[in-house]
Amino acid sequence: MRRAGWVAGAAAAVLLAAAAVTSAVAGDAGDDGAARPPAAGSADAGFARDMAVHHQQAVEMSYLVRDRTRDEEVRRLAYDIAQTQANQRGMLLGWLDLWELPKVSSDPPMTWMGMRADTSRGDGALMPxxxxxxxxxxxxxxRGKAAEVFYLQLMTDHHRGGxxxxxxxxxxxxxxxxxxxxxxxxxxxxxxxxxxxxLLAERGARPRR
Incomplete structure (x- = not known):
C-alpha cells in the first residue's frame, strides 16, 4: 500500500503541475509582445508529437496487463500509468491544436533530438x-505472474526511453x-x-537491461 500510494501521489503531482501551467503554453512572445507559437520543426512540436505516440503505447500496455492479472499492486501501478499518460497525451495533442500545428510530421520520429528513428523496421518500435x-x-x-513480469520489464524499458x-x-x-x-x-x-x-525482484526477475 505504501508503494502504491507513492506512485499515485507522484502521478497526481505531475498532473496537478501540468494542469496549473496549461493556460500559459501558447508560446513565446515576439518583439511586438504578441504570443508566437513554436514552429512545426521545433523541439516543442517534435516532443509533443513523439511523446503523444510514446504515451499511447504505455496506455495500451497498462490496460493489457490490468486485464491479465489479479495482483492488486501491479493493477494499481498500471492504472496510475495509464491515467497519467493518457492525461499528458491529451495535453500534448491539445497544445499542437493550440499552436495550429499538425499532429503527424513528414520528418522521422526523434528528428527534433538530432536522432533518426529507423522507421523501415516495421516492428512498431518507433522511438527509444x-x-x-x-x-x-x-x-x-x-496471464498472471508471467504477464506481470513481462509488463514490468517492458514498461521499465519504455520509461527509460521516455x-x-x-x-x-x-x-x-x-x-x-x-x-x-x-x-x-x-x-x-x-x-x-x-x-x-x-516489484520485479519480488517476482524473482529483474529489468532486461
Whole structure:
C-alpha cells in the first residue's frame, strides 16, 4: 500500500503541475509582445508529437496487463500509468491544436533530438523504449505472474526511453510550460522505474537491461 500510494501521489503531482501551467503554453512572445507559437520543426512540436505516440503505447500496455492479472499492486501501478499518460497525451495533442500545428510530421520520429528513428523496421518500435509489435502480442497472450513480469520489464524499458525524450525537451524546448511538464515526466517515471525494479525482484526477475 505504501508503494502504491507513492506512485499515485507522484502521478497526481505531475498532473496537478501540468494542469496549473496549461493556460500559459501558447508560446513565446515576439518583439511586438504578441504570443508566437513554436514552429512545426521545433523541439516543442517534435516532443509533443513523439511523446503523444510514446504515451499511447504505455496506455495500451497498462490496460493489457490490468486485464491479465489479479495482483492488486501491479493493477494499481498500471492504472496510475495509464491515467497519467493518457492525461499528458491529451495535453500534448491539445497544445499542437493550440499552436495550429499538425499532429503527424513528414520528418522521422526523434528528428527534433538530432536522432533518426529507423522507421523501415516495421516492428512498431518507433522511438527509444517502445515495445515491438511482437512484444505487444506476447504481453496480450500472457496471464498472471508471467504477464506481470513481462509488463514490468517492458514498461521499465519504455520509461527509460521516455525519460531520455523528456530530458531532451527539458533541455531544448522553448515553451516554459512544456519544459516543466517534461521535467515532471522525468521525475515521475524515474520513481516508477525504481518501484518496478522492486516489484520485479519480488517476482524473482529483474529489468532486461
Amino acid at each position: 523504449g517502445m515495445a515491438t509489435d511482437a512484444e505487444m502480442d506476447r504481453l496480450a497472450a500472457l 525519460v531520455h525524450m523528456a530530458e531532451g525537451c527539458a533541455a531544448q524546448c522553448a515553451v516554459a510550460a512544456e519544459k516543466r511538464l517534461a521535467q515532471g515526466m522525468v521525475d515521475g517515471q524515474r520513481a516508477e522505474i525504481a518501484l518496478m525494479a522492486e
